[in-house]
Structures are given as C-alpha cells and as structure tokens.
Amino acid sequence: MQISRRTMLAVMATAALPACASNPSREVASTEGGPLPPLTPFGTEQNFGDPRAIYAAMFDEGYDIPAVPIEQIDPRYYRQVIDNPTGEPPGTVVIDTSSHFLYLTREGGQAIRYGVGLGREGFEWAGRGVIEWKQKWPRWFPPNEMIDRQPELEQYRARQIPGTNEWEGGMQPGIQNPLGARALYIFQDGKDTLYRLHGSPEWFSIGKSVSSGCVRLINQDIIDLYDRVPDKTPIVVTGGLLPSSAVGIDGQGVI
Template sequence: MRMKSFAIVAALALSTAIAGCSSIGMQMFTNDYGAVSDAGYQLPRIPIEKVPMKYHRQEVNYDSSERPGTIIVDTQNKFLYFIEGDGRAIRYGIGVGREGFEWHGTAHIALKREWPTWTPPSQMIHRQPELAKFAGGMEPGLKNPLGARAMYLFNKGGDSGYRLHGSPEWNSIGKAMSSGCIRLMNQDIIDLYDRASVGAKVIVL
C-alpha cells in the first residue's frame, strides 16, 4: 500500500513538473503539418514523423537583444528563429545553401508573395540548361521550388537574390542542398509569413 501511495505521489509530482515546464519551456507544433487547403491549392500532409523532432516548429527559450519580429537564421544548426521578445522565439527547421552557396549577413524583408512565380537566375540556368524553359518564370503550384510563400531579402545593395521560402521537399530540411536560399516546409513558411512583416530585419549567421 505504501509503495502504491509513493507511486501516486511520484506521478503527481511528475505531472506537476511537466505542467511547470510547459508554461516556461517550449511548445511543440507537431500537429500543424496536416493537409492544408490554401488559395485553391491542396498542400499534402507532411509525414512529420520522418522529420527529426528538433526541426519541428516549436516555441523555445531564446535570449536575444534584437527587437521582436526580427528573424535570425542559424545556418550551422539549420534553425530559423522568429524573435517574440521576453526571451522567447518560434524556432523552425530549415534547409540551407550547399557548399559554395552559403552566405551570411544582414538584410530585410522587402517583399512578400503568396504562391510566388519562380524564375531561375541566369547563373543557375547556365549550370542546369534544362531549366531554360523556366527563364520566363515557373507558374505557382505544388511543384514550384518556392513553395507556398516567399519573402524577398534586400540589403544595402538592393535585391540580394536570396529568399526565405517554402519547399515541397520536406526531406531537405536539416540539410545543405539549396542554391543559397533558406527553405522551410510549406506549412512552416505559411506560419512564418503570417508572423513576419515587410521591413523586418533578417540576420543570417
């Protein structure tokens, strides 16, 4: 009987500890990767169970002197942070530029587009001639490399050529395989797009 009582007390203590952590620790959004109907497009469910949990969207403790609304991209660890303030941030898993295409610096969001057209740069067409058919732009859609949303990054020199964008290739998250842009799962870029404002500061580490 004494052991049973101890087990009950231990269970209650554990549940209290978990509840305490959830109020000051992280909130997971793992259930937010289901099928989505958006602007006439039917985004399929992401098999999120196949994506390492650290790359699932979640609220985390994150100390930063940057103002709320700032975006910080940690290319080494493949995370993007949207600063909320008070030591908190929403963290997203990302895919980054492969070797030779990495970049870092400070920019700002100049434009935001839902279901954008993708136009491959001339340098990319030179490397991949089969993309020449999209020189005039690839129509929006489920196979478009920019996915459901794109945010265009400008710096002091104007258009940096880099984007924060969605991707139909959910299995590229956590990897370095893009041409320099920062890619997120489509359900995540929709969430980030709704949080981020034109003019927001973007820091790429």
C-alpha cells in the same frame, strides 16, 4: 501567360533553385535602424503542440498542400516556441546557418524556432537587413545557365514578347514549384541582397545542406512565418549565435 516587365524582374530575382543571387532587382529606401514593425500574436493552440496538426494537409490560396511525414524529420526541426537564444529584440528574424534554425523573436523572452534547409547560396550572405517585401505562391524562372545544363527546363525559360514590356514563361505556382508557397526578399541598405527565404516541397531537405538554393522551409512553416512578419521586419543571418555577453548594449552584437 503574360506578366509585366516590373513583375518579371521581381520574380526572376527569386529564382532560388540553382542560384538565389543571379538576377536583377530593384532598389528601395532602407528602414534599418528604425522602429520595429508591430508583432503578430502567437495565434491559437493549433499553431503549436501536436506536430501532426502543425504539418497536416492544408488548402491555401487555391492549392492543396499535402501533409508532411513528420516521423521522417528530426523532431528538433519541428516548429516550436523556445526561450530566445539570440539576444535580439522582439520582432527580429534570426537565421543561424550553423544549426539550420530560423528564429522569430517574441516578447517575454521567447522565440518561435523553425527548421530550415540550406543550399550553397544560403551560406553566401551574412549580416543585417530587412524583409523588404513578400510574395505568395511565386512563379519560378530558372536562370538561363541552369536551362543550358538541364534542357528539360527549356519550357520554363523567360521570354520577352517582341515590341512590348511583357514577359512569358516560367513555372506556374504550385505544389511542385521549387519556391513553394511563399517567398521573402531580403534587402540591406536599400539594395537587394539576392538572399531569399522560401517554401519548398522538399520537406526532407530540412536540417540539411543541399546542392542549391537559399533558405528553404517546409511549406506549412513558411506560411506561418509569412503571416507573422510584416514588411520591414529586421533579419540577422549568422554562422553561429553569439553568447549573450557578446551582445552590445544596443542589442546589435557583431556578425
């Protein structure tokens, strides 16, 4: 399978298993500080309530996603609506790496909370940015350093076709792909932070810090989040939520 050089640079920047931050990326105009994008409604009752329904098997974009054995996950990491603890305005994504929670703030003083898993790269960036763009079922291109350590990954090495701007290789999208069903790309001041939110087939890593990767969600959760946050959604990554008294009158607070 062949892909263009532009697409290659984009998907290589999502190579999140050994290192989210090892590949080139594009620069774009920043929209930080501008008006927040419109919110997507909470949705139907099927989105919340019985976790067996939330994490049931589903068919998405031609792929079968298996049910999650929810009895093996701490219930606090189930997707749920709670009172907004972040002090951030509606329509903001907040990741608290100290608690392994991701919040999507909503109107009415509420937030949707998702459990996340973190790798070492998930702790390497903190601050404010925007979700600049999103991708469904991304391909995975393991960095060359990882392939050198794990020769069995040689089949996924990216290769430029001689005399062209086309590339081939990489792991095809699918349920075993380390990037899962979706990837969200975080930019700051118009530049790629190389910080990613992505799905994962490894539901057992939620609520834990694993050896590698950025911020991973259960595939059912990353699909739900993807559908709720448009491009340019503001994001805050912090090692601990501030008390409400520490949030300034502009709502910006301190990271």
